[in-house]
Amino acid sequence: MSEQLQLINIPVIVLFFLLFTSFSESFAYRIADAYFFPSRKIINHKWKYILKSRSFCDHCEQSIPPLHLIPVLGYFFAHGKCSHCKKSIHIKYPLMEIIGLMYGMLTAWFHPDFYYAGLTLFFMVNLYIISVIDFHFFIIPTIPLLLSLGAAIFNLVLLSPATSFLILTISIAFSWYAVLHIIRFMAPEKLGMGDIHLIFILSLAILPPHSLYLPTVASAFAFIFTVFIRNKTKKDIRKIKIPFGLFLSLAFLVLRMLPDLNLFM
DSSP: OOOHHHHHHHHHHHHHHHHHHHHHHHHHHHHHHHTGGGGGTSSHHHHHHHOOOOBBTTTTOOOOOOGSSTTHHHHTTTTTTTTTTTOBOOHHHHHHHHHHHHHHHHHHHHHHOOOHHHHHHHHHHHHHHHHHHHHSSSSOOOHHHHHHHHHHHHHHHHOOOOOHHHHHHHHHHHHHHHHHHHHHHOOOOOOOOHHHHHHHHHHHHHHHTTGHHHHHHHHHHHHHHHHHHHHHHOOOGGGGGOOHHHHHHHHHHHHHHSSSTTTOO
8 A cells, every 4th residue: 555545544534533432332231221220111112213313411311412522522512511511421432442543543653544544443332232231230232242243253254364365263262262262161150151252252353463362452441440440449369240341341452453463463
């Protein structure tokens, strides 16, 4: 790819990452509202709610004006407060959008390719849904898992790698699948089947050599989380529940962002 074309691609890719980060956050919580949070009992037309409902204030539930929905800038246009009830908007919303912007910049810099960026965005949306639901309920939802598996298989078919590389990719995925089954057998309360399915799918999606590091990076994130919760709550470390799907998702996105992620993209 020419340097001139790369310079054109980068700002477009960054813009899409910013927009999709904002969309993913809203979309994931609507799904959680419709199917997992107590509000699910009063939401009758669930997919209509997920796809058509407008963003609203967490406090007064009034619709947010379009100007205030602009990623990052909308928070400052609103002066950090709801235009209706004047209560503070949680800082997590612009913070996540800024993280998405920075992630998009790094991904676009290392991989200024629309296919690579589009596939990463697809995984990001699905993993955001998985992370939100796993963080709150310690459940890995099935549909985002299947969509991610479909994307991983599509990517492998499209790349048409050498047979030896394909065998290596599948071998690593099944190896982690087997290792996590053993861990689950030894400590069933610490690891769910959803986590095992997720690591298999993400290992197929990220490809070697970085698929070798996926569980290690995820475990490092989980360890930091555990230490933080322990210091904050003074809980026995053995009683702290870990949303491992969230940390697998985070590890996948970090590794996928890195340069020279695999030999065929």
